[in-house]
Amino acid sequence: MVENSKKVFIKNFGCQMNVRDSEVVCGLLRKADYQLTQDSEDADIIIFNTCSVRQHAEDKVWSGIGNVVKKSGKVHKAAKSQGRKKPIIGIIGCMAQNYRDQIFERAPEVDFVVGPSDIDKIPAILARIIDHKPQAADRQIYQLKIWETDGQLRPENIYHTGFHEEKEHSYVVISEGCSNYCSYCVVPYVRGELHNREFKDILQEIESSVKSGITKITLLGQNVNAYKSGSVNFVKLVNSVDRVEGLKEFSFLTSHPRDTSEVLFEAMAECDKLKKNLHLPVQSGSDKVLKSMNRGYTRKFYLDLADNYRKIVKGGTLTTDIIVGFSGETKDDFQQTFDLVKYVGFDAAYIFKYSPRPNTEALKWPDDVPKEEKEHRHAVILDLQKTISKGKNAKI
Ligand code: 5AD
Ligand code: SF4
Numbered sequence: 001m002v003e004n005s006k007k008v009f010i011k012n013f014g015c016q017m018n019v020r021d022s023e024v025v026c027g028l029l030r031k032a033d034y035q036l037t038q039d040s041e042d043a044d045i046i047i048f049n050t051c052s053v054r055q056h057a058e059d060k061v062w063s064g065i066g067n068v069v070k071k072s073g074k075v076h077k078a079a080k081s082q083g084r085k086k087p088i089i090g091i092i093g094c095m096a097q098n099y100r101d102q103i104f105e106r107a108p109e110v111d112f113v114v115g116p117s118d119i120d121k122i123p124a125i126l127a128r129i130i131d132h133k134p135q136a137a138d139r140q141i142y143q144l145k146i147w148e149t150d151g152q153l154r155p156e157n158i159y160h161t162g163f164h165e166e167k168e169h170s171y172v173v174i175s176e177g178c179s180n181y182c183s184y185c186v187v188p189y190v191r192g193e194l195h196n197r198e199f200k201d202i203l204q205e206i207e208s209s210v211k212s213g214i215t216k217i218t219l220l221g222q223n224v225n226a227y228k229s230g231s232v233n234f235v236k237l238v239n240s241v242d243r244v245e246g247l248k249e250f251s252f253l254t255s256h257p258r259d260t261s262e263v264l265f266e267a268m269a270e271c272d273k274l275k276k277n278l279h280l281p282v283q284s285g286s287d288k289v290l291k292s293m294n295r296g297y298t299r300k301f302y303l304d305l306a307d308n309y310r311k312i313v314k315g316g317t318l319t320t321d322i323i324v325g326f327s328g329e330t331k332d333d334f335q336q337t338f339d340l341v342k343y344v345g346f347d348a349a350y351i352f353k354y355s356p357r358p359n360t361e362a363l364k365w366p367d368d369v370p371k372e373e374k375e376h377r378h379a380v381i382l383d384l385q386k387t388i389s390k391g392k393n394a395k396i
Helices: 016-031 057-073 077-081 094-099 104-107 116-131 156-162 187-191 199-211 233-242 263-270 286-292 299-312 330-346 371-395
Strands: 007-012 043-050 088-093 111-113 147-148 169-173 216-220 249-252 277-279 319-322 348-352
Touching: 007 016, 007 156, 007 277, 016 043, 016 088, 016 116, 016 216, 043 057, 043 094, 057 088, 057 094, 088 094, 088 104, 088 116, 094 111, 094 116, 094 187, 094 299, 094 319, 104 371, 111 116, 116 156, 116 187, 116 277, 156 199, 199 233, 233 249, 249 330, 263 299, 286 330, 299 319, 299 330, 319 330, 319 371, 330 371
Parallel strands: 007 043, 043 088, 088 111, 111 147, 169 216, 216 249, 277 319, 319 348
Antiparallel strands: none
C-alpha cells in the first residue's frame, strides 16, 4: 500500500445511489489511509462521481472538470505545492461507464475512469498512478491513464467499511442495476442488470450501522419492489428491517408501479418505523406513451394503485417523476398526463424534459417534440404541481 498523507475530494452528481457510492469510495480510501477534504483546492486527488440520466447532468460534469482544469497550475494549492500542474483527476460513476476511455479524448487531464461496478478497484488504481515515475519529459504531469469499466458484480465487502457521511442516517443499497429497460433510460447500460444483495448481508450492514449510532436508514435500489433473495421478497425485507432493534425510522427508494401492490401498502401501514412516504414514478398519464416507454402498466393500473395507497396508508405522502416531451407525445397525450397529475394530487412531482440517451431503445426514434414545446409542457405541469402543493400545505 502507498504511504499516504494524500487528500481526496469527491464531487458528487446524480441520485441517492451516487451519494451512497461516494460514501463507499470514501470508506475504501480511508481504509487505505487517504484523508478526505471538503476543499477541492486542497486536494491531491479530485474524483467526480457522475450521472448520465439526462444530457443536462452530463453537461454539468464536463463543465465541473473544465473548472478544475482551468485552475490547475495557476491557483491549485495542493498540486502547486508539490510541483505538479494539476491534481490527479478521476471520473467514476455512470458517465465513466457511458464514455469509458473516450473520456480521455474529451478531457485529457483526466487520469482514471472507473465504472459503477469497479469502484472497489479505486485504491489500487490510485496507488499505481501515484507510484508511477514519470519520465523527465513529463515530470510535471501524470502520464498514466487507467480505465476500469468491465466489472460485473461489486464485491460485498465494499458496503462494510463502516464509513458514513452523516451521523444518524445512512443509505443502504439493497439492489444494484436494473433490468426493466424503460425505453428512455440509460441505467441498465451504465449500472448493469438487476443484482440483489443477499438478505443476511443487508441486515448485517443495518445492524452494525445501528450499533455505531445510526438511527435512520433509507433502503436504496432502482426498483426496490423487485427485490428477491432466496425466499425473501421486498415486503419480507421491510418487515425484517422494522424489527431491527435500535433503529428508529426507515424509508425506501425507488418504487416501480409494475412491481408495487396492495400487499406492500399493508406492510407500510403496519410497520411502525417505516416512514409513510411512497415515491412512485408515473412518467406519463397516456397509455400510448406508457407503452412506448415500456413501463409495463396502464394509466388505470397506476390510478388504482394511488387510490389504494391513500386508502391503506392513511396520511401517507405520494410523490412522482414525470417525463414531458417523450418521443411521439402529442398534445392529447400530454393532456392526459396533466389530468392524471390533477386527479392524483401528488405531494411533490419531479418533472423532466425528455433527453435522448445513448444505447436506449428510444434513441432510435425521433426526438420530435420541439424544445420550446417541451419547455412549455414542463412549465405547465410545474405550475399545476405548485398549485397542488400550495393547497396541501395550506391544509396542514
Ligand atoms: N430523459 C428525461 N428524464 C429521464 N429520466 C430518466 N431517464 C430520462 C431521460 N432520458 C427521469 C425519470 C426517472 C428520473 C430519475 O429521471 O423520470 O424516474
Ligand atoms: Fe443515478 Fe441514474 Fe444518474 Fe446513474 S444515471 S447517477 S443511476 S440517476
